[in-house]
Amino acid sequence: MSRAQKIPTYFFLSLWAALAIFPIWTLIINSFKPQKEIFSNPFGLPKTFTFDGYKAVWLQGNFDTYFLNTIYVTLISLTLIIVFGSLAAYALAKWNSKISTALYVFFIAGLMIPIRLGTIDLVRIMQTLSLQDTIWSLIPVYVAMGMPISIFILTAFVKTLPKEMFDAAKVDGATEWHIYLRIVFPLLRPAIATVAIFNMMKIWNDFWFPLVFIRAEKARTISLGVSLLFGQYRTDWTRALSTLSLAAVPILILYVLLSREFIKGLTAGAVKG
Numbered sequence: 001m002s003r004a005q006k007i008p009t010y011f012f013l014s015l016w017a018a019l020a021i022f023p024i025w026t027l028i029i030n031s032f033k034p035q036k037e038i039f040s041n042p043f044g045l046p047k048t049f050t051f052d053g054y055k056a057v058w059l060q061g062n063f064d065t066y067f068l069n070t071i072y073v074t075l076i077s078l079t080l081i082i083v084f085g086s087l088a089a090y091a092l093a094k095w096n097s098k099i100s101t102a103l104y105v106f107f108i109a110g111l112m113i114p115i116r117l118g119t120i121d122l123v124r125i126m127q128t129l130s131l132q133d134t135i136w137s138l139i140p141v142y143v144a145m146g147m148p149i150s151i152f153i154l155t156a157f158v159k160t161l162p163k164e165m166f167d168a169a170k171v172d173g174a175t176e177w178h179i180y181l182r183i184v185f186p187l188l189r190p191a192i193a194t195v196a197i198f199n200m201m202k203i204w205n206d207f208w209f210p211l212v213f214i215r216a217e218k219a220r221t222i223s224l225g226v227s228l229l230f231g232q233y234r235t236d237w238t239r240a241l242s243t244l245s246l247a248a249v250p251i252l253i254l255y256v257l258l259s260r261e262f263i264k265g266l267t268a269g270a271v272k273g
Helices: 003-030 035-040 052-059 063-094 098-111 115-128 139-158 163-171 176-187 189-205 208-213 222-227 237-268
Strands: none
Touching (some): 003 237, 035 237, 052 063, 052 237, 063 098, 063 139, 063 176, 063 189, 063 222, 063 237, 098 139, 115 139, 139 189, 139 208, 163 176, 189 222, 208 222, 222 237
């Protein structure tokens, strides 16, 4: 393809990138503006830089508590999703039978059923287990929510691994656990990066389940804490946008660190399997 033929492709990719970056750019620049300037000059650079919003977030609110709660919930949920998802993917990819196919379909069916449909029953379960108003009420829900897409991605990746590699390991006397821990899991790194990014975005930004399960101030997450900044009659937009900017930092850092593996994981299933 000549350089002239690539121009339309570059144009549309640049346009798409600009559309994707624009909301983040608007969020960040407005977090440094006074309240009045946000409305008078929403898309331009700040005429007067102010850090009042960021100071208020750390000094007046409980952002540190919300932030730590969200980190705990996200890290524990992601760890469980990756461990259980990779184990299930390895078993489903290498166990060829009608039962394994039925189990795979059962897991994938979760992609088509919104977990919010079971909110009332989930509330009853959390009350029975005395988990209401704690961050531990969120973790099992997020694990269940993340398993379908994780099993789908990881199973597709395991199927791309050569069968001869597993046969050679078995000839050398390796057990299924050794094969999983020493061969499969290290090779799953690109797919795990994809799973981590997909699920972290959903867990980190979730508002519904913290709203339903949590009332206590000490157990609130970032999304629930940010909602308190938006009033019916008045909103401190400088503080709200500063909070949202800080809340977006972990996701951006994770994506930058895992972007290369993320792309490998997305394209892995296109080779074979």
